Amino acid sequence: LAGLVAVLDLSGTSSLDPVGILWGLGAAVGLTVYFFVSARVDGALPPIILSAGGMLVGAVSLGLVGLFGILPMHAEFGSGSLAGVKVPWWVALLGLILIATVFSYTTGVMAARALGSKVASFISLTEVLFAVLWAWLLLSELPGPVQLFGGLLIVLGVVLVRIDELRSARIRR
Template sequence: MTHDDAVRRSRTSAGLALAMVSAISFSLSGPLAGALFATGWTPGAVVLVRITIGAAVLLPFGVVALRGDWGVVRRNARLITLYGLLGVAATQFCYFAAVQHMQVGPALLVEYSAPAAVVVWLWLRHGQRPAPATFGGIALALAGLALVLDLTGARVSLVGTAWALGAMVGASAYFLINARADTGLPPLSLAAGGLTVGAVALGALAAVGLLPVTASTAPASLGGSDVPWWTVLAVLGLVTAGVAYVTGIAAGRRLGARVAAFMGLLEVLSAVLLAWALLGELPSPVQLVGGALVLAGVVVVQQGEAATARRAALLAASA
């Protein structure tokens, strides 16, 4: 193994680990938010507070990470704004708008088709033809996702589907911007800026009544115990926003948008397992089979992309 091969493998391993941390962190938001919903919180209130706390916590660290180089912020102001509006605010708002017209399962299936959208975008826009194995991985992952989300008897709504497609576009933008390694922005700074823009945008939607906001101070029930509402919100902000976005950006820069997007599907599996552990929602056998298919699809995509990268490196070395 050459030095370059060792560096590439180490970078990939670190990226996979960061992507798993990001997916698990994001997935924790479902069970925690579900516990707050049961006490009277609206989804809009939960997501607004979650993103605002994440922004407030990350902003000082994002400023320090710049090391006084505010020029990089000015050069990337449009990208930061796009990240906050699409990757943060639009993804959240469009999903909640979708589930007002259709069931959660189909809405999530449409949103989580983002990895396939990323593959198509990179192919058509940048000429990055995916490896043959990637197509097989897409089929496996989407079939598994459909089983995990249990679409039995699901109703189709054109309006809901349109909103879910908006969430998919936002999620795709999230993965594509995360993978931009040429911006000069530290992951902490991009995450802090994006969450701040997202919090402002969601706050504006709440102010005009498009994002219903209702809160409660009743304790939440998690794992059979009552937990103070502010503790749940703190974890939502620190972990499912702060940690999730920073590690997601760091993973994207190491893995590229395609592999990072498919690794993001692990969020669905982790959410099912966490709902089992924290809320007592036991997954069905069909969901477990679906989870195995999603994992198989992610592995196939990762291996296919790794093989493509090795071939490209060999061709570059021999040129």
Template sequence: MATLAHDASPRAGGAALRSTTGVGLALALASALCFSLSGPLAAGLFATGWTPGAVVLVRVVVGALVVLPFGLVALRGDWNAVLRNLRLLVVYGALGVAATQFCYFAAIQHMQVGPALLIEYSSAAAVVAYLWLRHGQRPGRLTLVGITLAAAGLILVLDLTGTALDAVGVAWALGAMVGVSAYFLVNARVDTGLPPISLAAGGLVVGAALLGLLAAVGLLPVATSTDAVDLAGAAVPAWLVLAILGVVTAGLAYVTGIGAGRRLGARPSSFVGLLEVVSAVFFAWLLLGEVPSLVQAGGGLLVLTGVVVVQQGEAATRRTVPPGAVEPVTVEPGPVEPVTAEPMTVPGAAT
């Protein structure tokens, strides 16, 4: 039996619940900030001749190499936990890491970055729909208001003026959306027995292996450069940029994201994840000199407002459920539900 954290159920009472929520929000925000840094850093590498495939492959491989030793130590020799969750680890690495990256870059070969990201980040709404239809976790009215505000803000931040859609590109972007949705749903699993850092390590290793395979057969074009990267007016060695991409935007981002999902549930953490797009615009301004427009700034405020309203709505829902009234959601034995891709990057980059 697989147990998901129920977004509407009280997992602790009073001060304990507030403390758990506070830590979860801090971890979710940290994860979004880490992921968002990948876009501007990757854009700097692209300008020197790196291909998106090469950046993503190195980023995930470095992340896996850094996190894996800590993940093994955290297991404390409990290899049964790995064997019990082997299929889940494969799903997490295949969907939450490899598929998100690959589908996103395939999408932007056929359409502009803005609409591709909008489709990818509709994963937050997809998580809401999945939990509602599959597990009966119906969002409250305040949560729905927050969803609407966040969606409107996301459209403004991505500045979709004059964009055109392509059927093939939309299909690949939807694939990325499925991967991101799986990322948040797997993060919310509370019954695995795997420490967050061990789950992150397993997912990154699987993702690195799959991306390496795609590169080996030529489906993920790889080209590199040794030229320094221009960031915030300074020439930064390429190896240092790659190290930050691997350690911070892959390793740390995944570990904190899993910790957030287990404390908040899939629904709230997926909406906090939308702040990745907003903070990516800020980092692009800081590191690349790409000044956001007033429309984008207003959209960012709308996204932030929507995230806050969603969190208030989730808190209100938890308060209306008597302690012990809602049991953990169970899933019949069988194939693991697509449960997440990492958000990827931002306009002009790769998450």
């Protein structure tokens, strides 16, 4: 967690927004539930069903938030772009649903089951690392020394958790 905080580099922040902190804590609770539920193997739902259920809950939640005006929403039905090609809006939406959502979440559940909830949750911390790396490559936002140190701490944490899992498995045999 220290590595995660270092990668985010909060040193330039003058104050923290309490609403943002509450949203972050809510996301952390949701992520915790995701890893525990998705990593269950005994009597578990197939990954596609589990992913569909999660997406249904998300869609209903977003629909209610939009319906009550908490989050302004609107849609346009013009053309879109998919892999640099101009396509009808429904083709772009279908690509977003199937590739960025269904495929990603289903393979994520399969990976969490293969790795176990502890290892999978630590590996997910590398998402922040990759966001920093992509910002560096695509936007030329060079990570600072604190962020690089944080990235090393995250990778070290993942390695230590994996070593612990392997050691625990050897002891159980």
